[in-house]
Structures are given as structure tokens and as C-alpha cells.
Amino acid sequence: MSFKNLVSIKDYTKEDILRLLILASEFEKNPNRKLLEGKVIATLFFEPSTRTRLSFETAVNRLGGRIIGFSDASTTSSSKGETLKDTIKMVSNYADLIIMRHFLEGAARYASEVSSVPIINAGDGANQHPTQTMLDLYSIYKTQGTLEGLNITMVGDLKYGRTVHSLLMAMSHFNPTFHFVAPNSLAMPDDYIIFCKKHKIPFFIHENFTEEVINQSDILYMTRVQRERFTDLMEYENVKNIYTLHNAMLADSKPNLRVLHPLPRVNEIALDVDENPKAYYFEQALNGLYARQAIICDVLGIDI
Amino acid sequence: MRCVGYRHLIPDFSVCNYLFKYRLMKKELQVAALENGTVIDHIPPQHLFAVVSILGLSKVKNSITIGFNLASSKLGTKGIIKISDRFFEKDEIDKVALVAPNVILSVIRNYEVCEKICVELPSELMDIAKCPNPKCITNNESVSTRFKVVNKVDKMVKCRYCERVFEADNLIIR
Numbered sequence: 001m002s003f004k005n006l007v008s009i010k011d012y013t014k015e016d017i018l019r020l021l022i023l024a025s026e027f028e029k030n031p032n033r034k035l036l037e038g039k040v041i042a043t044l045f046f047e048p049s050t051r052t053r054l055s056f057e058t059a060v061n062r063l064g065g066r067i068i069g070f071s072d073a074s075t076t077s078s079s080k081g082e083t084l085k086d087t088i089k090m091v092s093n094y095a096d097l098i099i100m101r102h103f104l105e106g107a108a109r110y111a112s113e114v115s116s117v118p119i120i121n122a123g124d125g126a127n128q129h130p131t132q133t134m135l136d137l138y139s140i141y142k143t144q145g146t147l148e149g150l151n152i153t154m155v156g157d158l159k160y161g162r163t164v165h166s167l168l169m170a171m172s173h174f175n176p177t178f179h180f181v182a183p184n185s186l187a188m189p190d191d192y193i194i195f196c197k198k199h200k201i202p203f204f205i206h207e208n209f210t211e212e213v214i215n216q217s218d219i220l221y222m223t224r225v226q227r228e229r230f231t232d233l234m235e236y237e238n239v240k241n242i243y244t245l246h247n248a249m250l251a252d253s254k255p256n257l258r259v260l261h262p263l264p265r266v267n268e269i270a271l272d273v274d275e276n277p278k279a280y281y282f283e284q285a286l287n288g289l290y291a292r293q294a295i296i297c298d299v300l301g302i303d304i
Numbered sequence: 305m306r307c308v309g310y311r312h313l314i315p316d317f318s319v320c321n322y323l324f325k326y327r328l329m330k331k332e333l334q335v336a337a338l339e340n341g342t343v344i345d346h347i348p349p350q351h352l353f354a355v356v357s358i359l360g361l362s363k364v365k366n367s368i369t370i371g372f373n374l375a376s377s378k379l380g381t382k383g384i385i386k387i388s389d390r391f392f393e394k395d396e397i398d399k400v401a402l403v404a405p406n407v408i409l410s411v412i413r414n415y416e417v418c419e420k421i422c423v424e425l426p427s428e429l430m431d432i433a434k435c436p437n438p439k440c441i442t443n444n445e446s447v448s449t450r451f452k453v454v455n456k457v458d459k460m461v462k463c464r465y466c467e468r469v470f471e472a473d474n475l476i477i478r
Contacts, residue, residue, distance in 0.1 A: 008467065083445055106441040106465025125439050127466055191469050 004299045005112040005119045009130040009166045014173035017137060017147075023294035024138045024287070026304055031293060035302050036065030042095035043069035044087070045122070046078060047103040051263060051285060052122050052131070056099050059292040068095060085114050092116045097300060118299040126162055126229060131295055132262055133166040135288040140171075140219055142287065143258040143280060147174040151216055155209060155243055156223035156268055158182040159189060160230075163262045164223060168192055178203040179213050183239050186225065209243040215252050220245070222261045222268050222281075240267075247272040260284050341366070341388040343410040343417075344400070349373050351403040352383030354477040358399050358432050359392075366390045398426040402433065402472055405459075425456050425472070433475035440466035451475070 005011070012020070027033075041060045045053050053071055060067050068091075070076050078087060084107060091098055092115045100108060101122040108121035108128070123129040141147050152171060154164045158180055168178065168188075178196065180188045180203060187205070196203045206213055214220060222245060230236040244267055245259065258280040261269060265281070273279050297304060347355050352372055361368055367388040376382035397409055401423040411419040431448040442449045442465050450464040451472075459472035 010467075084441070085445065102441075103439075104441045104444050105437060105439050106463065106467070109465050110441045110445065110447055124441075125466075127468075 004301070005108075005121075006130050006295055006299055007108045007112050007119065007121045008128045009133045009170045011130070012170070017134075017170060017173065020134060020291070020294045020298060021138055021141050021147075023298065023304065024134075024290040025142075027290040027293040028287075031059075031062045031289060033062075033304065034064035035297060035304065036060060036063040036300075039065045039096040039300075040094060041065045041067050041296070042091045042098045042100075043067055043071075043122075044091060044098060044100040044102075045069070045071045046073040046084075046107075047101050047123070048072070049101050049123065051288070052101065052129075055285070055288040056120075056122060056131075056292055056296075059289050059296060062289070063293060063296065069099075084111060088115050088119075097296065099296075120295060120299060123162075126160055128166060129162050130166060131288070131292050132163050133170050134295060135284065135291040136163065136167050136221075136260060136262070137170055138287045138291045139258070139260060139280060139284040144218055144256060147171065149175050149177075150218040151177045151179070152219045152221060153179040153181060153213055153217040154188075154221045154223070155181040155245075157186045157225045157229075157239075158223070159186040160226055161223045164188075164221065165192060167221065169195070172196075172199055172201055176201060179206060179217065180204070181206045181209050181213060181243065183207060183242050185235060186239055209245075211249050211252065214249055214257070215254065217257055218254060220253075220257060220259045222259060222265070224261075224264065224266050224268055244268055244270055245273055246270045247276050250276055250278055253278065337415060338386050338388055338412040339415055341386065341390055341412050342392060343412060344385040344387075344397075345382070345408050345410065346376065346378060347383035347385065347404045347407050348379060349381050349383045352385070354403045355383070355385065355400050355407070357477050358402065359396070361385070361387065364390065394421070395426055397421065398423050399429060399432055401425045402429060402459075402475065403477065425453050425459065427453055429453065429461060429475075431478065433477050435463045435466060435468075436470055436474050436476065437463065437466045437468050440468070442466075449478070 043053060043056055057067055088111045095117060097118050098115060099120045099122050100111060102124050105125040105127035108119055108124045112119040121128055121130055144150060158164050225240045227236055257278050259278055261281040263281055263285055349372060356362060369386040371384040373381045374384060391411060400407055407423055409421040410417045429451040433449060435442045435449055440463060441447055451461040454460050454462045454469060460469055461472050462469045
């Protein structure tokens with residue numbers, strides 16, 4: 001099959017990332033382009049999602065494409081026991097592109113093997129969410145003017161949080177320095193620590209979320225402790241409110257610092273941070289629209 | 305060399321030697337000598353049936369002798385598999401290294417060992433083991449598993465689908 005898929009951020013080289021960032025900036029200048037006219041895009045959400053689905057559907061609508069699909073798998077043949085393979089085979093008969101979210105890890109990779117049209121992974125369980133990573137990269141690129149040589153502090157659930165794992169892998173092309181702030185029970189998994197060591201990426205591990213760490217950061221990437229990823233609820237209760245960013249903590253931070261969060265947030269960013277110009281999480285979500293427009297056109301081989 | 309039991313019957317020593325060799329051969333014959341085929345030796349007994357499974361030996365029609373819990377100077381006890389008229393490609397037999405990295409494969413032709421092969425983990429393991437991640441798509445749909453060997457020394461493998469990295473020893477043979 002000659003078409004592209006986007007299943008994992010690791011499918012993209014450094015050059016792919018830079019090319020897509022430029023493409024995203026073009027869509028930001030003008031997001032309304034009829035590039036998908038006459039095309040049908042399927043959005044298959046086997047797992048509930050608000051931001052990602054709306055962002056993708058807005059991206060398609062602004063590009064003039066039509067959408068088929070579902071946002072609740074309980075109303076589909078999956079609930080009757082239809083296999084993912086059969087669903088994908090059937091939908092790929094109708095659509096030019098499939099955007100899918102699934103609760104099982106590896107579902108998008110498997111779908112890409114059985115589909116006759118490109119697949120974009122909109123999240124597969126705790127595994128990958130590459131379009132989130134692209135919008136994170138675009139947000140970093142936009143606010144810092146570069147991806148090179150940045151101090152990136154990741155805070156919260158670094159064990160189960162797929163966004164931090166993918167961001168770490170993607171940023172590894174750009175000589176970053178990482179600070180990992182997490183309690184022991186939610187520490188960055190060994191695989192990623194080994195990855196950093198192997199690629200000679202400097203990193204620092206902290207258990208305390210202090211202003212000292214914040215003040216040396218260019219990007220503060222906050223994450224939610226995700227209840228749904230815990231099998232032991234006692235463990236969740238122990239760590240759910242462990243770190244909260246308050247506005248006062250940003251007083252001596254670098255002028256270029258921006259606070260990112262993949263959303264939804266719960267208690268990890270206090271509401272008083274919202275008014276600080278360094279709070280960037282709502283704009284970050286908007287950047288998802290442009291990043292996804294760029295990705296859709298890229299996998300379909302559409303030049304702008 | 306003493307052949308006490310035979311000396312009064314067979315004064316000729318060369319005949320005695322022959323009988324001694326015959327008795328040794330008879331000992332070997334307990335696990336069946338092969339005219340042509342493959343012997344897989346030094347299999348840890350607990351992995352013997354995993355090796356049978358990995359090589360798909362339950363589905364072949366060749367004569368197979370399986371020895372279980374045999375005495376071994378290296379392992380204490382060992383397993384051994386002798387397969388008649390069956391020869392393996394290197395990439396086929398390398399899969400065995402997943403459970404038994406120290407096995408030695410002997411290629412037998414006309415009762416003679418003509419080649420000894422050590423196994424090593426291949427770069428990819430196709431459909432021989434289950435992914436230990438219960439949330440992996442391969443454990444929920446009929447999907448052939450694929451693991452990339454990311455570190456041969458530490459025996460670390462990565463699932464193509466859920467992208468998790470595991471110690472190869474934690475894989476469950478299908």
C-alpha cells in the first residue's frame with residue numbers, strides 16, 4: 001500500500017515533523033480551504049472523546065469534506081460482536097480516510113494493516129495519540145520560535161500519560177533537556193529513561209514540584225492523573241492531587257515560559273493561572289485544528 | 305577397559321571392543337539414533353514442550369523422539385528432540401532461542417553429525433508468543449503477534465501493536 005498512515009509519532013522523522021509544522025502554520029493563516037471537496041472522511045470513535053473528535057470534525061468541515069462515523073460504539077455492530085477488522089474493511093469501502101479512536105492498544109496499527117484507505121490514530125488506549133503530540137509540538141514551536149534546545153518540564157502522571165511519552169520521543173530530535181516531576185508511583189517508565197540515556201538526552205528527576213524547577217523551564221507540561229488508568233483506586237487516591245500549579249508559582253518564571261496541558265484538567269492547574277499570559281492550554285487546543293488539518297492533507301497526499 | 309563378563313567366552317579383544325561399543329550404542333538407541341534429520345539437544349526440561357510448540361512439531365508427520373528429564377552434565381536434566389528427515393532453516397530454528405538460548409542443533413546425515421548449529425534470537429518473532437499486555441489488540445482479536453527484538457543481549461522485545469517492551473522471558477508461548 002503506497003498511502004501513508006499516522007499510527008504512532010515514531011512513524012514521523014524529524015523532517016516529517018518540521019514539514020507538518022510549516023503546513024500547520026499555513027492552515028492557521030487560513031483554515032477554510034476546500035481541499036477535501038468530494039471526499040468522505042470516517043470518524044470511528046470506539047471510545048468517548050470530546051476535544052479530539054470535535055477538533056477532527058472541525059478540521060474536516062473547514063476543508064470542505066463530509067463526515068460519516070460514530071461517537072459511541074454501543075450503537076454500532078461492535079456491540080453485536082463484530083470484529084474491528086470487519087468494521088474497518090466495511091468502512092474503508094465507503095470513506096477516503098479513517099480517523100479512529102479505540103480503547104485497545106495497537107488497534108490503529110492493526111486497522112492500518114487491514115484498511116484499503118489511510119488511517120489516522122486518534123488514540124489507542126494508553127498507547128499512542130500522535131495528533132496530540134503534533135499539536136503539542138506546534139504549540140511549542142509557535143510560542144518558542146524553535147524546537148531546538150528547550151528546557152521541558154513534565155509534571156504529574158508520567159507513568160500512564162501517553163502524551164508525555166510521545167512528546168518525549170518526538171522532542172528527542174531537537175536536543176531538549178527534560179525535567180520529570182512525578183511521585184515515585186507515577187514516575188517516568190524505565191523504557192523512556194533508558195531511551196534518554198541511549199540518545200544522550202539530559203534529564204533530571206524530581207519528586208517535589210518547586211519554583212526552582214519551574215524557573216528554569218521554557219515549557220511546563222502539566223498532566224492530569226488519570227483515574228481510568230489505575231487498577232488500584234487506593235493508589236489513585238494517594239496521588240490524585242499531588243501537584244497543583246498556582247499563579248504565584250509563576251512569578252519568577254522565564255518570560256518565554258508557557259504552560260501546556262493536553263486537557264481536560266481537574267485540579268492540577270488552579271483557575272487563577274488561566275488569566276496569566278503564560279497559560280497557553282486553551283490556545284494549545286485550538287492549535288489542534290491546524291495540526292490536524294495538516295496531518296489529514298499529508299496522509300491523503302494533498303498539496304496546499 | 306574391562307569386559308569381565310565376556311572374557312571366558314570371547315578371548316579376542318577386538319571382539320570385546322566391538323561388544324563394548326555395541327553396549328554404548330545400545331545406550332544411545334534408548335533415545336533413537338537418526339539416519340537423517342535433526343537433533344535438538346540441551347533443552348531445559350521446563351521448556352521442552354514450548355520448543356515443540358514453537359517449531360510446530362505437533363503438526364508434522366515426521367517421526368519424532370522426545371526425551372524428557374534425561375541426565376545432563378551441563379544442565380542436571382535436559383530435554384532432547386530428534387526429528388527424522390527434517391532440516392530447519394536458520395531463521396526457523398532461531399525462534400527456539402526465545403525459551404532455550406543454549407540449545408545445540410545437530411544436523412544428522414547417514415548417522416553422522418555433519419553440522420552443529422547454535423541458536424540466536426532472530427530480529428523478529430512472528431506469531432509464536434502472546435503479548436503479555438491484556439489490553440493489546442492481539443489479545444482481543446484474531447491477530448498474528450509480532451515482536452521486534454530490541455535487545456538481543458538482555459532479551460528485550462517490543463510488541464508491534466501495543467508498542468510495549470517486555471523481557472522475552474515474560475512472553476507466553478502460543
